[in-house]
Amino acid sequence: MLCNSDYFLKILLFSLLFAVKAAAQLSPGDLARPHAHLEGISNCTQCHELGQKVANNKCLDCHAEIKNRLDQRAGFHYAKEVRGKDCASCHSDHHGRKFDMIRFDESSFDHHLTGYQLTGAHARVDCRECHVAENIVDADLKKRVDTYLGLSTACINCHDDYHQKTLDTDCAKCHDTKAFAPAAKFDHDKTDYPLAGQHRNVDCKECHQTETRNGKEFQRFAGVPFANCNACHEDVHNNNLGTDCKQCHTEQSFNSQIWLKRFNHNRTGFMLKGQHRKVDCAGCHKMDTPPATVFQDNLGIPVDNCVACHADVHDGKLGTNCASCHNEESFRAAGDINNFDHDLTGFALEGKHEVVDCRQCHVSESLTDPLPHNTCAACHEDYHGGEFAAGAITPDCADCHTVDGFSPSLYTLEDHSESRFPLDGAHLATPCFACHLQEEEWHFKNIGLRCVECHDDVHIGEIAAEFYPNQSCETCHTTDTWKGENRFDHTLTAFQLEGGHLQTTCAACHQSEQTANVRQFSGVSQMCATCHENIHGTQFAGEGVTDCQRCHGFDGWDASYFDHDQTAFPLTGKHTEVACRQCHRETIR
Numbered sequence: 175m176l177c178n179s180d181y182f183l184k185i186l187l188f189s190l191l192f193a194v195k196a197a198a199q200l201s202p203g204d205l206a207r208p209h210a211h212l213e214g215i216s217n218c219t220q221c222h223e224l225g226q227k228v229a230n231n232k233c234l235d236c237h238a239e240i241k242n243r244l245d246q247r248a249g250f251h252y253a254k255e256v257r258g259k260d261c262a263s264c265h266s267d268h269h270g271r272k273f274d275m276i277r278f279d280e281s282s283f284d285h286h287l288t289g290y291q292l293t294g295a296h297a298r299v300d301c302r303e304c305h306v307a308e309n310i311v312d313a314d315l316k317k318r319v320d321t322y323l324g325l326s327t328a329c330i331n332c333h334d335d336y337h338q339k340t341l342d343t344d345c346a347k348c349h350d351t352k353a354f355a356p357a358a359k360f361d362h363d364k365t366d367y368p369l370a371g372q373h374r375n376v377d378c379k380e381c382h383q384t385e386t387r388n389g390k391e392f393q394r395f396a397g398v399p400f401a402n403c404n405a406c407h408e409d410v411h412n413n414n415l416g417t418d419c420k421q422c423h424t425e426q427s428f429n430s431q432i433w434l435k436r437f438n439h440n441r442t443g444f445m446l447k448g449q450h451r452k453v454d455c456a457g458c459h460k461m462d463t464p465p466a467t468v469f470q471d472n473l474g475i476p477v478d479n480c481v482a483c484h485a486d487v488h489d490g491k492l493g494t495n496c497a498s499c500h501n502e503e504s505f506r507a508a509g510d511i512n513n514f515d516h517d518l519t520g521f522a523l524e525g526k527h528e529v530v531d532c533r534q535c536h537v538s539e540s541l542t543d544p545l546p547h548n549t550c551a552a553c554h555e556d557y558h559g560g561e562f563a564a565g566a567i568t569p570d571c572a573d574c575h576t577v578d579g580f581s582p583s584l585y586t587l588e589d590h591s592e593s594r595f596p597l598d599g600a601h602l603a604t605p606c607f608a609c610h611l612q613e614e615e616w617h618f619k620n621i622g623l624r625c626v627e628c629h630d631d632v633h634i635g636e637i638a639a640e641f642y643p644n645q646s647c648e649t650c651h652t653t654d655t656w657k658g659e660n661r662f663d664h665t666l667t668a669f670q671l672e673g674g675h676l677q678t679t680c681a682a683c684h685q686s687e688q689t690a691n692v693r694q695f696s697g698v699s700q701m702c703a704t705c706h707e708n709i710h711g712t713q714f715a716g717e718g719v720t721d722c723q724r725c726h727g728f729d730g731w732d733a734s735y736f737d738h739d740q741t742a743f744p745l746t747g748k749h750t751e752v753a754c755r756q757c758h759r760e761t762i763r
Contacts, residue, residue, distance in 0.1 A: 203268040253287040294351030340396040371425025448502030525577030599653025673728025
């Protein structure tokens with residue numbers, strides 16, 4: 175066993191020595207520093223295929239950033255002059271640790287192959303001025319040493335934003351690579367404010383001022399106001415003519431008045447209408463004044479103040495608001511007459527008069543001819559046909575009516591109390607038309623003063639004329655109500671009211687048996703049994719008639735008038751003390 179162990183040990187040592195010698199013979203040299211981690215015979219297949227040279231696909235397995243560029247068909251390695259080559263033809267290895275695998279002649283390198291051609295000042299810049307870590311966009315590539323990958327083609331990636339985010343970051347829209355100033359590609363006509371006329375000769379700094387912002391020099395290009403000329407120019411008119419200078423001026427010259435005809439006079443507060451549109455400016459304004467005061471000699475004149483320029487042919491009698499009758503088309507043409515202040519004439523229009531057409535009253539051609547207007551009758555016909563006339567004097571309509579309408583009337587209850595028919599009782603609540611509107615016409619004279627001239631006499635044939643002579647309802651009734659206080663003097667009849675009858679209503683006795691709600695006053699029986707129930711039957715009847723008054727009075731039903739001594743059984747002794755009910759018991763039939 176010991177001999178065998180020595181044998182195997184010798185075999186193992188020999189194998190190790192052979193492997194070391196074989197490796198030294200297979201490797202052409204040490205790998206460069208970036209590939210040093212792949213050193214060793216066991217790692218050869220990381221880059222080499224067995225029995226073949228270095229394969230491109232194995233290079234791209236590690237160099238994913240190159241593969242991504244190739245997949246995007248972009249970058250230096252996709253250029254037609256490069257993409258067909260083997261990686262090892264440019265990036266060979268095994269030349270020692272310090273060997274630079276990325277080497278090329280910078281002076282003869284064609285940067286156009288990268289997809290970004292160097293022009294202008296860029297062609298003179300050293301590679302290391304751009305290819306520095308701080309300009310690399312990708313965070314992973316930024317950690318790499320001596321890489322040319324990861325740069326953006328955007329100017330703002332390498333250059334400071336002079337405009338401090340006030341403009342688009344695509345610098346190439348205005349600048350080229352020759353120089354930042356002047357901005358050779360900038361075209362002011364493509365902005366919101368194209369330059370015209372004298373503006374083309376103005377230096378940029380006149381409008382785009384230079385200032386210090388965030389501690390750096392800054393020239394303002396964005397946010398410069400230009401909506402109107404006075405954003406930059408002083409308004410010599412002191413805003414009296416509006417702010418739209420282009421209505422009169424052009425960019426060629428402030429003194430040019432070629433566009434004066436475009437001036438919108440409506441913005442001055444004095445809108446031009448009708449004949450005013452045809453008047454030359456000099457017709458109203460003095461044209462020989464300095465620019466600072468031109469067209470400002472008639473400031474503040476309201477559009478309806480016609481008399482400021484025109485003579486008042488009415489001498490102030492109709493006020494100064496000419497526009498209420500006239501318009502700008504012609505003095506002869508009527509304006510909105512509804513706006514005319516009629517109060518100026520001495521006859522204020524009120525109520526119904528406000529909606530009357532002018533021609534209803536002003537029938538002549540001229541609306542200014544004087545009209546009589548002291549009384550209503552001057553224009554209105556007497557609807558009442560002289561009913562209120564007293565001799566030669568007829569009262570005016572205004573005594574009873576207003577201009578708001580004929581109804582309601584101004585004639586009050588107090589006025590009625592002074593008439594031949596004072597109102598009282600229920601008449602106070604009776605509407606006027608109940609008495610005065612007859613056959614759709616109002617009448618106030620000779621309509622009657624007696625009750626029966628308005629009210630039906632329901633008692634004809636029932637009450638003798640001697641009890642209400644000449645149908646005088648007042649004999650029994652008042653104006654408060656037909657069912658009110660009983661004023662009839664019953665002593666005039668053959669039936670005197672006594673006792674309980676004095677408290678009994680008329681209807682209790684004078685109710686017709688044939689018709690409801692009809693009273694019967696004639697032919698009413700005076701016998702008690704006619705109104706009251708006879709509970710005694712025929713016990714006290716004499717010749718078929720029971721005379722209740724023999725026993726009862728009108729103050730109550732007690733038999734205070736009954737005399738037992740007049741019967742066949744006079745009461746004597748103890749019988750005089752016995753109550754009637756002791757002997758006269760009630761019986762049920």
